[in-house]
Amino acid sequence: MKQIQLLNKIDKIGTDEFDREKYTLSETAENPCGILVRSSSMHEMDFGDNLLAIARAGAGVNNIPIERCSEKGIVVFNSPGANANGVKELTIAALLISSRNIVGGINWANAQKGQAEVAKLVEKGKSKFAGPELRGKTLGVIGLGAVGGMVANAAYSLGMDVIGCDPYLTVSAAWSLSRAIIRAENYDEIYAKSDYITIH
Amino acid sequence: MKQIQLLNKIDKIGTDEFDREKYTLSETAENPCGILVRSSSMHEMDFGDNLLAIARAGAGVNNIPIERCSEKGIVVFNSPGANANGVKELTIAALLISSRNIVGGINWANAQKGQAEVAKLVEKGKSKFAGPELRGKTLGVIGLGAVGGMVANAAYSLGMDVIGCDPYLTVSAAWSLSRAIIRAENYDEIYAKSDYITIH
Known part of the structure; x- marks a missing residue:
C-alpha cells in the first residue's frame, strides 16, 4: 500500500x-x-x-x-480557481458592505436596543447609512484571472461599468469575460476612471 | 404663486x-x-x-x-420602484452576509486585535466562517414587483437557481424577468424547494 x-x-x-x-x-x-x-x-x-x-x-x-x-x-x-466563485461572492459582498457602511449600520442599529422611542430614533438616524448604489458606478479590476474575471462579470450584471487590466491575461481568461468589460491600457487608466478598485 | x-x-x-x-x-x-x-x-x-x-x-x-x-x-x-435598485443591492448584500455569517466573522477578526500569534489564531479560527456559496443554491422570491423582479434577475446572474411566486404579477413585471426564473405554482412550492427565501 x-x-x-x-x-x-x-x-x-x-x-x-x-x-x-x-x-x-x-x-x-x-x-x-x-x-x-x-x-x-x-x-x-x-x-x-x-x-x-x-x-x-x-x-x-x-x-x-x-x-x-x-x-x-x-x-x-496547486489548484488555482478551485475557490474562485467563493472569493467572487466575498468580493461582491465587500463592495456592497463598504459602499454603504452596512457593518456600521448594523452596529448602530444594535446600539438602539432598549432605548425609548426606537422607531423615531431609527427614522432620524437611518439617513447616515444611505450610501451610494453600485449601479452606474465604475469598477476597476486589476488582475483578470480565475477570480478577477468572475468578479468583473458579476459586477457588470449588477449594473456597474467595468474596466479591467491584466498584463498577463491568458486567452482562456479573456474568453470567459463578458464583452461588456472594457480593457484598460494600463493601471493609471484604472486609477483615473474607477469609483471602486478590486485587486486579484 | x-x-x-x-x-x-x-x-x-x-x-x-x-x-x-x-x-x-x-x-x-x-x-x-x-x-x-x-x-x-x-x-x-x-x-x-x-x-x-x-x-x-x-x-x-x-x-x-x-x-x-x-x-x-x-x-x-406614490412612487413605487424609485428605490428598487437600492433595495435589490441591499437584499443581495443580506443574502451574502447571512449565508456566511460575515458580520460574525468581522467581529471575530476584530476580537483578535493585539493578541500574540494572530496569524496562527486566524488560520485556526477562520474555518468557522466558511459558510456556503450562493451559487447552485435555490432562491425563492415571494412577490415579483419592482424590487422582487430585480432581486430574482440578480440572483440568477450570481449563479443561483431562482423560483418565484406572485399571485398579483403584472404583465409588465413578468416581461422584465429573466426567462430563467422558474414560476412556482404557490407559496408551498417555494417553501419546499428553496434554500433561501426573500419576500418583497
Missing part, C-alpha cells in the same frame, strides 16, 4: 479520488509518496525518499519550499 | 421639476395646493381647502390618511 499524508483536513471530494486498494490516507503516514496540504507550513519539514508529489488545495504555494522540492524532483501541484 | 409644502427633505432632482415662476416650495407653506412627503406621519394633519394633491417619495402610503383624502378629493401619488 502506498502512503498519502494529509497535513490538513482535506474535503472528502478530494480524498475520494484515491483508490483505497492502492493508497492509505492518514495524517501520520510515514515516508509517504504523496502529501496533500492546505495551509500548513512545510518549510521546516524533512522529505522522505519516497515522496513524489505535493498537492496543495489552494492557489498559492508560499507554504511549500518549491526550490528544495525542485532539487529533489518532487512535483508540486 | 402656488404653494408647495415639503414635509421632509426632498432631493433636488424632484423639487427642480417645479417652475419657480409658478410655484413656491417651502416647509412652512400655508394652505398649500400640493404636499411632498417622505416619512412624516400625516394622520393628525388638517388639510386646507387649496390642497389638491399629496405626493410621496416612496412606495408605501401608510403615513397618509388615504380615506380622508379620498373624501376631500385630494389625489395621493
